[in-house]
Amino acid sequence: DAKxxxxxxxxxxxxxxxxxxxxxxxxxxxxYIHWYRQLPSQGPEYVIxxxxxxxxxxxxSLAIAEDRxxxxxxxxxxxxxxxxxxxxxxxxxxxxxxxxxxxxxELSVKP
Amino acid sequence: xxxxxxxxxxxVIGTGKKITLECSQTMGHDxxxxxxxxPGMELHLIHYSYGVNSTEKGDLSSESTVSRIxxxxxxxxxxxxxxxxxxxxxxxxxxxxxxxxxxxxxxxTRLTVV
Numbered sequence: 707d708a709k710x711x712x713x714x715x716x717x718x719x720x721x722x723x724x725x726x727x728x729x730x731x732x733x734x735x736x737x738y739i740h741w742y743r744q745l746p747s748q749g750p751e752y753v754i755x756x757x758x759x760x761x762x763x764x765x766x767s768l769a770i771a772e773d774r775x776x777x778x779x780x781x782x783x784x785x786x787x788x789x790x791x792x793x794x795x796x797x798x799x800x801x802x803x804x805x806x807x808x809x810x811x812e813l814s815v816k817p
Numbered sequence: 818x819x820x821x822x823x824x825x826x827x828x829v830i831g832t833g834k835k836i837t838l839e840c841s842q843t844m845g846h847d848x849x850x851x852x853x854x855x856p857g858m859e860l861h862l863i864h865y866s867y868g869v870n871s872t873e874k875g876d877l878s879s880e881s882t883v884s885r886i887x888x889x890x891x892x893x894x895x896x897x898x899x900x901x902x903x904x905x906x907x908x909x910x911x912x913x914x915x916x917x918x919x920x921x922x923x924x925x926t927r928l929t930v931v
Contacts, residue, residue: 738918740918749924750860750909750922751922752919752920755919804865805909806862806875806876807852807860807862808859809859810859
């Protein structure tokens, strides 16, 4: 399984964009990059995933570097409800890959 | 709305008792997972199943065992509970392929062994 490096914590102001980085330099060519988040006292929830090209959904955008060794989760306008731990998970998902969570980035959002 | 259910939500039990934590999903997902998480700490994968009759250990060694006799059901059993087993246990499921790979998590079971 590929190793990931994420900042332990980040701060953002409400209604400002947030860029959450993740380094995954040992990622294999067929690993997808998944992002999950865990709100306080809840189980994790899916945010977004991608393979090579950038991806957008209603929650966030995922920017993947051309060499795939890093990616950035973008929250376009942070809200207080976005305060959570964000996990970046490379996984050979379509061929039986497991979801292995690392330490993640704890995002706090200030009003 | 995720259709994955865990019971019980909370369990306080004495040392040495046998316990089974239930996890069921109605989405027809092939993959199911059990995670263990202490307050403020990382989620650790303790069991994983690719499908019926297929289970393997996760990255954290656990004294618990699992079974997958039916697609929708993935129970976790501790033969003899100890205080060190006190933790939160989270079950999840996901589909296969590249499109519907989102994992859904249950509400968790908070286990306390006294």
